[in-house]
Structures are given as structure tokens and as C-alpha cells.
Amino acid sequence: MKPLFRVLVVDDEPLTLQLVVESLTVEGYDVQIVSSGAEAISASQKNDFDVVITDLAMPGMGGMEVLAHFTEHHPDTFVVVVTGYGTIETAVGAMKRGAFDYLAKPANLDELLFTLKRAQEIRSLKDENVLLRTQIQEQHRFDRIIGQSQLMQSLYHMIRRVAKSHSTVLIMGESGTGKELIANAIHYHSERKDNTFVPINCGAIPEELLESELFGHERGAFTGALRERRGRFELAHGGTILLDEIGEMSPKLQVKLLRFLQEKKFQRLGGSRTIEVDVRILAATNKNLERAVAASEFREDLFYRLNVIPIIVPPLREREGDIPLLVDHFLRQHCQKKELSLKRISKSALDVLERYNWPGNVRELENVIERLVIMTEDGEIEVDDLPQRIRAYQESGIKHLEIGEAGISLKDTLDDLEKRLILEALQKAGGVKNKAAKLLGLNRTTLIEKLKKKGIVCPDGVA
Ligand SMILES: Nc1ncnc2c1ncn2[C@@H]1O[C@H](COP(=O)(O)OP(=O)(O)OP(=O)(O)O)[C@@H](O)[C@H]1O
């Protein structure tokens, strides 16, 4: 992979460096040469450099002044000074003033390459730090995805296949189904796994900020842009970016993103230099993007660019047999985290969890288990320990309703549901209509009207 490293060489006798420059270019560095300190300053105003290699003794503005300029205005740039024979003290002085390294003349190519490599390593550590600070960790790997259901098996198969390609993937699924986890798994199963995985939540950041988060900005690009800043696309160079909650992106940014997807090039905010990066794009959303396109909320051309390979993550309620595995996993995880001995769950409580429809999917299940771990005394977790909504769900007997591809008839579905609930209430009330009406929050006459209309006969024949 080509390092995205820009080097500025400052020397009043550039010819002596010709060979070095050529070799650096061959190594893939992007090198610019200037022949005076003043030119170096003006070059730094147009572009930003990762490394500046400056001669110390130059007519006019000397290397020390160049160093002072960069440490003050471009603190992220590494400055390497080149000194003539016998001026080692000056070199030490330069190091004290913030130079990254010094090289003796005539510059030795191997030494120079070594210095550049070191600078690159430190830069990538710094970049990683930036990422860590925003709490991005490569915590989640494939083996962290729990589930053995048919649906999950096909998903694993899909992840493995997709990981091998470079195509853009659009991950769709309800909230909490594990879209981010899956994006992670794709990255860590791809050739890019040794480079960074950079997620960014497009829904959580205001538009202007998001633009500079993604594309970076130059110093002074806007009020408060005191320093230049690399965007996430640059940080993800060689790796993978996850554009999470892509459905929330503003129309203006959609246009900019589309342009980037087409050209793989962009400019930082307030900058004129074109930056080219090699980044694999993953996008995730819990919105129905096709519907958003139809409603003109999402650009159709961008949708097609992103939806090269669609991955649909199934909701938890459809993953047969996975709930006990997940419960076990989260019990272990949270007991361990809190340094508690492992808690168990009773069979009947587990049954209730299995019957619930989990609108918040795995995230909701994880939260419930975490709470149970904290709230319950020692011993087995029982039905009574479960949150009310989950127990109530079971009691109401309402099974999950879903609108399939073919659609539903709302009226028929509601009629059917009403009938089932009335029957259940009657059963619970032992056929006593007064009681059944109470259970349903109706008055007796309304219930009787409904029974007549629906032709319902009391289960045990009691009037
Ligand atoms: N199959 C799974 N196995 C283990 N943990 C999972 C699984 N799926 C999701 N999780 C966990 O559930 C939580 C939610 O997952 P994630 O953030 O990936 O969901 P999401 O689909 O991105 O949700 P949202 O749309 O709300 O952003 C995370 O803590 C994740 O680790």
C-alpha cells in the first residue's frame, strides 16, 4: 500500500539531494523540494506535510527558523534537520527545540528511510490514539457474534464471502440487531484487518461537524479550527470505514459522499489539496432506505452506490434457538465484569424470554440481562425477576405480528387479534362476562355487542 506520507525537503543546494528525493519517490513517498526557508513556509501554507527535512545552514532563513515555524504552526509535522560535518551541537540544539531527528550530511538513504518509517509509526500510533479517545476499539470480532440459528449461519457465510471482496456493503436491520458487530467482523475477516476499522455514527453528529469529521479540515477552515485535522476517511486509509446510520445523513453531505464514492478523492474543508485514499466502505442503517428514496429523503444514486452488496440482519425474534445462547453469553459476561459468581436462570424464566418479541433486539436482551445480574439476589433468576413488560407480553399472548413482503390487511389482522384477546379474556374469567370485560378494559354491554358481531360463543357455554 502506498503510504500517504508527504515529505518536504528544504535545501539551498537541491541538486545534492536529487538522488535521495528520487529514492524516496520510488519508496512511495510524496516528495516536494524547495530551496529556501521562505519557500518552505509558503509551501506549508498550501499543503500540509507529515515530515519536513531541512538543511540547517542556508542563506536567509536558516533551518532553525524553519523548525521554529513548524513547531509553532504545524505541531503535527515531524521536522528532521540535516547538519554538515562538525555541527553536532547545533543538531542537539535543534532536538531540544522540537526536531524529531537529525541526519548528518551527506544524507544516507537507509538512515533517512529509517527515520521516515519511525515517523510514520509514531503518526499511526497517534492516529490510533485519536480513535481510542473516541472509544473505538476493535473489541468485537467474529467470535463474539453469538447465535447458531439457520439465519445466523447464513449470515456468517455471507460475512465470510463479502469479507473477501472490496465491494461496498450496505448492512440493514432493526435497531440492536448487531449491525456494527457485523461490520466489524467483515473488516477483521478481510485483507485489511491489520489496518484500522473506523466507525462513524452519521446520525449522532450535526451536519457541519460530520463533514469535518469525515473529510478533515485545514487550519482556519472555520471559526474554531485552530489546527488542521485529518478526517475519518484519511484515518481509515488502507482499512475500512463504517458509515453508521447512513439514513440520517443530510442531503448536502449525501452529495459530497457520493462524489467521494465515485472518485475516491476529496479535499479537506478549507483546503485545496486533493487527497486520495484507499478505503473500503461499509454503511449501516435501521431505516428502510428504499422507502426513504421513494420519499425523496435519500438520494437514489447514493443508495445504488452503497447497496452493492446488501446484508440483511434478521431481528432477534426470528432467530430460532439463539435466545438461550445469548442469555448464557450475557450472564457470563456481566457476572464476570462485576466479579460476581455466575448466576443461573430458571427454565420458566428463560421460556418467557424466548417468547418475548424483543423490539430492541440483542441490545435490549443484553440490557435486561445486565440489569438482572445487578438486581437479583443469589440463586436462580425467576420469572418474577423479569421486567414487567416482558412478563406482561407473555400474559397477553400477543405473538409478534409482521408485515411480510406481500403486505397484510390491517382490518382483518386487527379483527383477528381482537377476537383472540376476547376469547382469552373469557377463558381467564371462566366465562363470566363482567370479569372478562374488566380484563379488557371494556364495559359489559360493549363486550356483548362485540361477541354478537363476531359470533363468539363463550368457551364453556356460560352466558
Ligand atoms: N449476535 C450477537 N452476539 C453477541 N452480542 C451481540 C450480537 N448482536 C448484537 N450484540 C451486542 O448487542 C449490542 C448492539 O449491537 P450493535 O451496536 O452492533 O447493533 P446495531 O444493529 O448497530 O444497533 P443500532 O441500529 O441501534 O445502532 C452490542 O453491545 C453488541 O455487542
Ligand SMILES: [Mg+2]
Ligand atoms: Mg449501530
